Amino acid sequence: MAKRVCVDTQLAEDVVQEAFLTLWRDPGRYQEQRGSVSTWLLTVVHHRAVDAVRRENTQRKRSAAQAEQALVSEQEHPGADIAAIAGVLGEKVRDALHELTGEQREVVVLAYYGGYTQCEVSALTGVPLGTVKSRMFAAVRRLRTLLTGGNEQDRDLGEQR
Template sequence: MGLVSRPPRSAEDSAADLELLRRVAAGDRGAVDDLYQRFRRPAFALARRVLGDDVLAEDVLQDVFVAVWRDPSAFDGARGSVASWLLTLVHHKAVDAVRREESHRRRHARAEEELVLAAPTQTTDVEDTAWERLVAERVRGALHALPAPQREALTLAYYGGYTQREVAALTGTPLGTVKTRMLTGMRRLKDTLGTGLPADGGAR
């Protein structure tokens, strides 16, 4: 990603930054807000450049300043200024967020692919490739006809190998909502395909 450069700051700015950090260490919540206002623009610009997404960049900023509030002693003045420390934190957390997003996208894409490949059939003749292709096309069509939340929950749970709790964590959705989406999605697939798919929501 390249080196993290810090914006030019005067000695007065650096002293003010240190004072804000001292206030944070003393438990002054207002100091975190002041620090955020001082560094929001360069911090957001850096996170946005790494992530290419405004929402994710804002999430990274929130994580960074929560971390500062929880452990202001992590700053080491011998290794640089408050500005360079904060921007380094932003850079590291943004890179971590990129890795998480890529990992999630790969798992999701793999799960959808496996759903089509492992689609249940009503034939015991494994050599009947024409029938298997027809069933796979029907499953693909039925799956994509589902609302996106139901499709996501089913592919992750049944063919991604995740439990309902893991699906809830991966998608940021309440567990009860995930269970409802899976149950509703399975019923719709069963109605559409006319196969012996279970209608009880499956994985726990």
């Protein structure tokens, strides 16, 4: 139940542990006339899982906003390392990121700037893992095209020869 609601295995394990701690700390909360222990425990797990997903979504929104703000901040006040990178590719990459759709940019920013795995991005955004993977694939392909000046097809043909 927890894994299905949370998607993220670690988060689901935490939810189940919290549910068992609830039972351990206050066994009087279970009322036999209202159903079996397993039904009650599954209900507790479900409620805790939904709460955990809501917390994660709130954190995801904050993380995405912070990552986006960091991207803007890097443009306005680059440090020495960022300035060096910006001298080579930074400006071009930022421009290319702004060419992506909002959904593609969100998964790329969370993955590359936020440091999240695709599974974590899926859990944070509430989007199925397959959709996250396809958005990442499309975004990386689009970025490659934008950053190589549209020469991706020429390069692919050269690799096939």
